[in-house]
Amino acid sequence: MTTDITKTAATPAGDDASRTPLIRWIVTAGGLATVASTFTAWTYTDAFPGDLTVYGYPGGLQILTLVAGALVVLYGLASLGIKGLGWLAPTGTTKALWFFALGAFATTWFTTVAIAWQLGGLANLEPGAFAAAVASAVPLAAFALPDDTHKAKRPRELPSWAEILLIVAAFAVGMYVITYGIDTEYSELFTGYLITVGFAVAGLIKAGLTARLSGLTSKYRQVTVIAAFAAAIAFPFTQNTDTYTLIAVNILIFATVALGLNIVVGLAGLLDLGYVAFLGVGAYTAALVSGSTASAFDVQFPFWASVLTGAVVSLIFGVIIGAPTLRLRGDYLAIVTLGFGEIFRIAMGNLDGVSGPRITNGPNGVPNIPDLEFFGYNFGESHTVFGIELGAYANYYLLMLVAMALVIIVFSRAGSSRIGRAWVAIREDETAATAMGINGFRVKLIAFALGATLAGLAGTVQAHVQHTVVPEMYQFAGPVPPNSAFLLAAVILGGMGTVTGPLLGATLLYMIPAKLQFLQDYQLLGFGIALILLMRFRPEGLIANRRAQLEYHENDQLDVPDKGLTGSGVGITKAGA
Template identity: 75%
Template sequence: MTTKTHQTTPVLAIPATVARAATAAGAALTLGSTFLAWTWTAKFPGDLTVTGYPGGLQVLTLVGAALTLLFTLSGYGIKGLRWLTPGGTNSPVRLAALGLLGTMGFTVGAISVELGGVVNLEPGAWIGLVGAIITVVASLGLPHDQDITDTATPSPLEKFLNSLRAPAPGRPKELPSWAEILIIVAAFGIGLFVVTYGIDTAYPELFVGYLLITGFAVTALFKAGLMARLSAITTKYRSIAVAAAFVAAAVFPFTQSTDQYTLIAVNILIFATVALGLNIVVGLAGLLDLGYVAFLGVGAYTAALVSGTSASAFGVQFPFWASVLLGAAVSLIFGVVIGAPTLRLRGDYLAIVTLGFGEIFRIAVGNLDGVSGPRVTNGPNGVPNIPDLNFFGYDFGESHTILGFELGAYANYYMLMLLAMILVVLVFSRAGSSRIGRAWVAIREDETAATAMGINGFRVKLIAFALGATLAGIAGTVQAHVQSTVVPEMYVFAGPVPPNSAFLLAAVILGGMGTISGPLIGAALLYMIPAKLQFLSDYQLLGFGLALILLMRFRPEGLIANRRAKLEYHETGQLDVPDETLAGTTSGTTKAGA
């Protein structure tokens, strides 16, 4: 006699035990192949000719194979591994297997294209590819839910596996406080390593492999339930989690030997800070602003003109704290002046007007050159030679030794921008949970209903617009000194280099509107991808368009979504009538008819 519970039909009609064993064998085969040579020449980046020592894309493949193998063994219920899949599903195995095949297939294809054919592949590459294919095909034979079949006459293999299995998991065992805090520290440490590895990738092939393996691995961790459990722990120890996140971010410059990649991190922080400001306007208040980058330009030009550079038309030099306050104040004034007449519009009309404002700003600063208009911004030449910051005797343009580590100039700006982003995150979180924040959400959901309930829609929207402009202006004051020059072409609606209005809006939508971590992740991805894959510069907008189409189809709430968005964009079945109720109704109708 056989009993099955919560069992669904697999994609392939393969016995679950055989499918799991084949999946594990394929992952192990690919893992072993990473210790063999994949090419006979070192011309391919990463030097895949060494036997016994993985390098480059082999390391990423090894990580994907190890993760797939661990998820597969966890499905057996082996003691010590069941914690990997608290969600109790086989989806993590399939996702990890797909990531493994994607990375392995990309590597084989890249070697063949760059070296001139498959003849350049060594047996190790073929073994890894065959193992990855076996892993994916076998994983399709796993049931969609955890296999908990009880058979009266188990096979010898099942008897052996049953002897290794741990008892079926019930409610997760509560860990001691020190263990949960240690998990938080370890999680942020691993996150720091993963982000640092991605920023430090030295060639495009490695970065593409990094994107593939990281994307599938993170999705697999979500499906496994590990991220939900980690989220519960960080919520329980919120202050410790915030401190750990700040420490992990502050440690990044100490992991860099040069400023080459620190500059990328600084620009990511600038981009993410501005995206968070836009998230107030778009994510919380629901105002589609297509000219938001102009407020970043207002702050940057304000700081540049009072920086003491010889190219400034005013010839003044303010201390940094004064230039930050001035940049924020000028951006605030522009936000109020632009928002007062335009925020009475809604929807597409508001989007068109804000797009026009962005273009007017770019054209205006381009014409203030002393010929077409007053000499203020030097027109298309911009404001060059902006000096480095000097904050209470601390020169941001010089290297400094801290704790025995020499930090370069961009590391100084990184720390400054990190503090600015913390300020923006604090403002966003406080504003979002305040009375004004709830009014923003009400306006976003239904402005007519919110107005009928007594909310002054125009005033609330103007506050959101002004606050978003102020935060963008603060980021702009730092950007002016980091870039050392400010030109009109930096502040356009769409261009090859972020930040611009299209990139900022895409970062908010991609990451998840109305959240804090969503725009941060979206901004990091949208800045790193163009920076690392410069050969795709002519196809960036096409790629972003395709990515947004796929996102709207499969995850319309964004990569990181709040609970409201999940309920709004996905069918939860909360209003479905239970089957037994329908059966009872049908039975009653039949009896009545009889």
């Protein structure tokens, strides 16, 4: 007689099966209680930002708790088999509930602890805060649920217009979430925002909803691109002032440069630790030819000419630096590029008329850079578009969107071209690629020069946005991005070899220091810890390249059932890692 002791987590037996519906109801009820608690007062004083003293409607961090609790309720109902909610979790609800429950708990307890810490004790908490803390702990019962993860079924075919509407709606929600984060007014709210969004995104991934959306975007690529840029273009029209638009402009500059570095590091596999120098070359070039009163050259190029000049000079520097150094590999190349970055910064500080020719004004840099003007459109002035007044930084934001679109096109075309495949071959194994007839030096020099050109293009706009350039802006590691360390971290964090990865990485690495001022002195420590954790748990990055994902997780497969114990009359199935 053969006994099968195979047991799957998705099909519990006995008492476990009878308790599962009860646990799901408890989790859902806890989510409802968490939502209800946000309509009570959590503190009696408005000294804590966000005004959490009002009964009847949530404010500040309570809104984030409400969102997290609502997700628990929604997926709790889906786990109970409520008709019409099955589409929310194509691959199962349990793991999604784990993350949503953690998000509600973490956001609520962060808020209550922050109130007690800032105001000086638990006496500053109203009963509503204690009720919220208890209610948010109840959904953690989801960890007692059996794992119901399964392969997603083929989705029901929808009309094309309905699928397109889903894509548009997804981008609209995504743009609202990003705008909410940029517009946060105080560090406590931004911290809670990071907690809530982080757990919510993880939950949606585990539920399989993001994978299903990804399938739709792959099916309608043109619609996806149009929707993405339409959502991005809408951002400045949602702002009343330029305060947060300036943050968005700097994020776009940072992200554009990170995409250029992604060609060098992500596609060609060249570790460049001095990449920010090419951004500086473009910025200094634009500053010197744009009519600044502090420029050593009495010239004022038009907009298009200054942009082209900055890009071409960066290209030339990329070839000059790359030609003698790209014959090196690995750590040696990294050390040489790091030296180039420092040489550039020191050289710009010495061209002051004392230590060297008077070109860059040394440590004082080149100030008073005029605003760009294109066909009579002055980017430094406010303009009314569709009845909405756009400030100066909104103009530069839209300009950087155009620049980013150009960089994305170049990256995508180059990556899928013959030269792009050669870059990947060089990255994987340069010796084998050379043996197959690829000219490794020429291919690497093209990547280096192209990356330098894209960085110089972004630098020309940065010079006019900042209205000044100084050597300290282009360090290997400094308090304010972009610098070489942050650029490299953005590429690795987001996902090397992808388009959206560096964009996400750059956004996170710029917004976090900009919003959390108290972390200024501990940025590198924090990002170092984050990179260590990333390498351990998700080495392919937040948005993984398919090839990298397969390489890093090649052993994450189900083991073949063990046939060596059949003689005992027992069939055993082993689950892989």
